[in-house]
Amino acid sequence: MTPESARTYTNPVLNADWSDPDVVRVGDDFYLTASSFGRAPGLPLLHSRDLVNWTLVGHALDRLEPAHAFAAPRPDGGVWAPSLRHHADRFWIFWGDPDQGVFQVNAPEIRGPWTAPRLVKAGKGLIDPCPLWDEETGEAYLVHAWARSRSGIKNRLTGHRMHPDGTEVLDEGRVIVDGDGIPGWFTLEGPKLYRHDGWYWILAPAGSVGTGWQGAFRSRAFFGPYEERVLLEQGDTGVNGPHQGGWVRTGSGEDWFLHFQQRGAYGRVVHLQPMAWGADGWPVLGDDGTPVAEHRRPALPPQPPAEPATCDDFPGGRHGRQWSWAANPRDGWATQHSGDGLRLACVRSEDAHDLRRLPSVLTQRLPGEPRVVEVELRLDSEEPGARAGLAVLGDAYRWIGLQRDADGTAHLVHRFAEPGAAAERDADTPRPAPQGRALLRVETVAGARCRFSCDLGDGPRPTGRDFAATPWGWVGALLGLFALAPAGRGHAGSATFTRFRVGPRRTAA
Structure with missing residues (x-):
């Protein structure tokens, strides 16, 4: 780290899809959570000491319920826009499932154990909840937004009195901010609720994720009336739609705001903004x-560079925290063993020709800057039609890997599917892989374009054309590892992935 870089930071501070972030400080530590939608485990938990360098330390949600609703990928459902708080010596996370209602989990420590999810308010379209325990009055409150796709309602924030133990709301709720009554405001959502300087504050975005802004509302009473102001918008910068995040104060009294920027296939990357209170009392x-x-960096003790892990040797067959299944996992998909490498069972499926429908794909976020992704694959299955590979997954997807043919030969295959297409097509001509092994490689370049190549032992060779990664519903594009077999009976063998690496692109001298 150079002297200058030691004094400053560059946005985004989390350059991958950590959607809808919220943040809290406890002592000298900062913690962040984000949306995880239908992936499991969900509710990622990140830790920092300086608000710039972050590591992933766990998840608060092992799997989603009801199980049958998340037996297949749901990139448009599950965990939306959580709020993270610390109260009564416990961590609390509230989130909205747009199909079920507002849920809550809590734990004595950030690493758990976390309680089972508790339904605080049932209903369709209830999203983006945030609690407040008012230390001045002893009251507890909850605010949430609405998803029109489920409820027919949007652009409104509803407030409730809440039981102090966070288990239920105590009234029918009242619209406390109506975005339709504010000229120029639309798609009001994502509220974060605070008490400061005698005011109730709601920091909330509006204007949609791609082009919107960050607003603030304040009132002397929780149920209003509220006055509003725009706090952050793109202006002449290249940061489109800067909004939806959380305010945090350091131990020395500095204020900071973390928010996202929607970046297409890269998802919602996280920026850190300085925050101050103006002479008129507004932030x-x-x-x-x-x-x-x-x-300038926050005035906090300097920390070594850090970011959420991406590389993995899969010691003992276990995958790192950076991985989530595309839906609730089942026993037997991954096998623990004494060596290194991820051993995935070739899961039988009638949907084996559409990775977007398969829960048994192990995923992690696509890096938000150019990178080289490599993994070694050995296909141990002799089952005709068994296949395994490395994918870039979104509304459209592409993968490269190995497939076992009817005559027992393994072939290197490269396939893709377009948005809405029900089946894959070849992106290049298959070629024999006589050893049943391959080094698979994806190089990402500007614009989330992906270049695939492989090495079957005779040197690296490109395969297929460039592929433009796409988002997947509300989720940025994902890197995925999978092993599949056609529908049938009995064990279909396995595939082993070793030395998963994500590193900088090599440039010519």
Whole structure:
């Protein structure tokens, strides 16, 4: 780290899809959670000491319920926009499942154990909840937004009195901010609720994820009336739609705001903005209301560079915290053993020709900057039609890997599916892989374009054309590992992945 870089940071501080972030400080530690939608485990938990360098330390949700609703991928359902708080010596996370209602889990420590999910308010379209335990009055409150896709309602924030133990709301709720009554405001959502300087504050975005802004509302009473102000918008910067996040104060009294920027296939990357309180009592974000690209670091002890893990040797057959299944996992998909490497069972499926429908794909986030992704694959299955590989998964997807043919030969295959297509097509001509082994490689370049190549022992060779990665519903594109077999009976063998690596692109001298 150079002296200059030691004094400043560059946005985004989390350059991958950590969607809808919220943050809290406990002592000298900062913690962040984000949306995980239908993947399991869900509710990722990140830790930092300086708000710039973050590591992934666990998840608060092992699997989603009801199990039958998350037996297949749901990139548009599950965990939406959680809020993270610390109260009564416990961590609390509230989130909205747009098909079920507002849920809550809590734990004595960030690493758990976390309680089973508790349904706080049932209903369709209830999203983006945030609690507040008011230390001045002893009251507890909850605010949430609405998803029109499920409820027919949007652009409104509803407030409730809440039981102090966080288990239920105590009234029918009342609309406390109606975005339709504010000229120029639309798609009001994502509220975060605070108490400061005698005011109730709701920091909430509006204007949609791609082009919107961050707003603030304040009132002397929780149920209003509220006055509003725009705090952060794109202006002449390249940061589109800067909004939806959380405010945190350091131990020395500095204020900061973490929010996301929607970046297409890269998902929602996280930016850190300075925050101050103006003479009129309203917060000021960024550079007088526009996002900063580079800024002085928070006045906190310097920390070594860190970011959420991506590489994995799969010791003992176990995968790292950076991986989530595309839906609730089942026993037997991955086998623990005495060596290194991820041993995936070739899961039999009638949907084996559409990875978007398969829960048994192990995924992690696509890096938000150019990278080289490599993994070694050995196909141990002799089952005709068995296949395994490395995928870039979204509304469209492409994968490269090995397939066992009817005559027992393994072939290197490269396949893709377009948005809405029900089946894959070849992206290149299959070629023999006589050893049943391959080094698979994806190089990502600007614009989330992906270049696939492989090495079957005779040197690296490109395969197929460039592929433009796409988002997957509300989720950014995902890297995926999988092993599949056609529908049938009995064990279909396995595939072993070793030395998963994500590193910088090599440039010519």
